[in-house]
Every structure is written in C-alpha cells, then in structure tokens.
Amino acid sequence: RSTPLYSSAASDVYKRQDDYNADIFIDGEKITQIGKNLEIGADKVIDASNRLVIPGGIDPHTHFDMPFGGTMSADDFESGPRAAAFGGTTCVIDFAIQTKGESTLKGLDTWHEKADGKALIDYAFHMIITDMPDSRLGEMRKLADEGITSYKLFMAYPGVLYVDDGTLYRAFRQAGDNGTRICMHAENGIVIDEIIKEAVADGHTEPKWHGLTRPTRMEAEGVYRSIAIAEVAKVPLYIVHLSCSDALEEVKRARMRGIDVIAETCPQYLFLDKSYYEKEGFEGAKWVMTPALREKWNQDELWQGLKFRDLETIATDHCPFCFKEQKELGLESFTKIPNGAPGVENRMSLIYNGGVVQGRMDLNRFVEVTSTAAAKAFGLFPKKGTIAVGTDADIVIFDPERKETISANNPCTHPMRVDYSAYEGFEVQGFTETVLSRGRVIIENNEQKIEKGGQFVKRALTGSRLD
C-alpha cells in the first residue's frame, strides 16, 4: 500500500495497528505466511502496489430470497453474494426463517436448500424465530450445534414476524444458556400499528407516511425493553439496524451499566434521511424500509457512536425489492409497500468514503466496522475478519484512490438484481478491485473469474454455554 489516507481526526482515540507493508502467501484456502519480501515460489502473484490489502468484508445482515411484504426479495443466493463480492464483501450472515408453528430446524433446511451450491462467497445464517413454545426450546441447542449461534426476534411487524415479550424472554433465556446471541429488531410494532391505523383513517396513502408513522421514540422503547429483558435473561444482545440518536442513547446507557449489548447501524442511516420520502409521486417508496429514514441530524450522532464504539458494526440489511411491480404493490397505500432496500454491493465504498476519506474514522476502524467486529460478535473470528497466518484467505484488494459514481446504470456499482440504486448519484472514493475467497481469486480487476464455490460456514458459540 502507498500513503496512509486516514485523517488523524479519529485516530487520537484509537491507536493505529495492523497497518504495514508486506507480502502474503496463500496455500490452498489459508494464509500461511506474511512477511517483508517473502522469497517463495508461487503459482500466481498479485501485485497490490498502491492498493490496500484488507480482510474481506463481512455483512452480518442480508435477506436473500426472502418472502416478505407479499413478494420475494429480488436477490437470491446467486445474485446477492455475487453483488456482495463485487463490493468487497466475502462473507454474509443471512436470515433463515422459522414458519410460525413449525420447527426452526425445518426453516434451516429450507434456507440451506435455497443457498446450496449457488453462492460465490461464504455465508452463514442467523435464525428468525417467530414462535418458541417450551416444547421447541430444545431446538435452539440443536441449531447452535449446526452453527446457527444467533437468533433474530422482532418486536415489529405484528401478525407477520412479531413475537410478544413472553416469547422474547423464553428465547432469550435459552439462547443465553446455550452460549449464543440474540439479534433484536427493536421497535414497538404494536403502538406503531395503532399510529398507522390513525394515518390510514385520515386518508393518508403516500410513501412518506411510512416514516411519519414510525417515531424514533418507538425504536428507543424497543431498544430499552429488549435490553431490560436480555439483562434479566442473561443473554448477550445485538441490536440490528439502529437508525437514530434516541435508540443509540438507550444502548449507551446500558453499556455504561456494563450490560452486554452491542449494536449495528447501516449505510442508509448514515447517508440518507427522511427527505427522501418527499420525492415526487411514488418515488419515496424506494426508501421504505424499517426502521424508517430519520431526520438528518441523527447521522452525526451515529458517526459519533461508531467512533466511541457504542455502535460496533455496519451491515446493509440488504433487502431489495424492484421499484416496478414490487414497490408498486403499495401504490394505493404505504402500508403495502414491501419494506427494504438494496445496498450489499455499496457498503465498503460508502463507508470508506464517508468514514476514512472524510476523516470520521481511521483505516483500522474501517476494517473493524466492516469486517472484524462482525466476525467477533458472531463466532467467525479468527477464521474470518482478519489477515493473519492460519486464517481463511478472504482478502480484498482495494483501490483507495479510485472514484466511482454509484448508479443503477453503472455496471461497476450495480450487479444487484434490482431496478434502482438507493444511493443513485453518490460519488465515492475507494473501490474494490480484486477479491479472494478462501484463496480463490473470484473477482480480478473488477471481473468475475469464478461462478460459485461459496460454502456455508458453521459459526462458533458467542457466549459461554451452560452445559
């Protein structure tokens, strides 16, 4: 690599480390040597001069091939992982879903079938739990043995994915006993549904009402409540897609009290705001996602949260629906617009540009929030999330100078199978050039070299199991 690019603005808080010039030798799937001027013969040599060589990104929150909002997310396990790879992500943790009343293990089988043999990069699963009677609690132990060591539960979407507080408590207790982690969609969906009913009764139909009916206080309440339940149930908690200052305050308060809670935010909450809902006609539907986009001032608070580690990871919550035909299901009413937006390919460039180039974080923090922290939170470390001897050779060669304009019309920034970009027209500096997945060169100079070969990754426990 050449000149360090990060500004010192954030590096006064966290010392730089792991930032050096060296050669990396890969044997098969693993890194076997790292050193200056390695004298060793190799079948292939990649010259990474003037580039950054970083651990492949880990996106711990994607929804490929997911039934939601009366349709299916537009990327499946072929197109989604391919798009992720082009953007510098070498591992995703997607969400398998338990059909209400059925076995979670059956849900896992379904997601294995969806993904098997299709993905270009490695993938793992969290399990979405939609009900958990006592008779099924034992399944959670079996899931952990299958490498599913985290579970997502929803306080939002009543009648769909929502579970009540009793279910939360039961699942939290079991997850804690098993040494696993809970992922929480924290929003008071019951109250939000009442607010939605009021808006509908007043005749409101436009996309902007999605945002207007989901107050930040209802996210903060969900964060507070889930932390309280997790504290009593003794389980490590991970708040997904945290969007606003109100919710972040609850995380900070709990962490000050020593509670084991970490939180994720997403590029959409760092770069987009509620003004997108004001776009002409139905256009705002492109950004109908949950939690909704917030007032712009929240973004500074989220960046601060990343700097001081109250926010630990940046995931995409990639859940794409085409504007034509899918988002248009909600032409008559905002309540029918499928919730979710694309972004799996744009994460690394957006965060490098907004974080490192614009001086909000140094290079090490960039690697942490896009890769290492997720690996540590979800039992993938040190196999993934770092460049070290013995680890999987998941490596991204990143051009820190290259500029691109993100657009659905730019094939370099949009291999996703969706007809719009949530970041249309954003100019970014910093772009993925070459990608290795377990030693295989899957993307070279922005060209795909291999079709498939990604594998399911069994994850380790994330807490201490009580046997």
Ligand code: URP
């Ligand atoms: O709008 C979103 N976030 N859709 C995906 C489902 C979820 O809540 O993560």
Ligand code: ZN
């Ligand atoms: Zn969610």
Ligand code: ZN
């Ligand atoms: Zn999600």
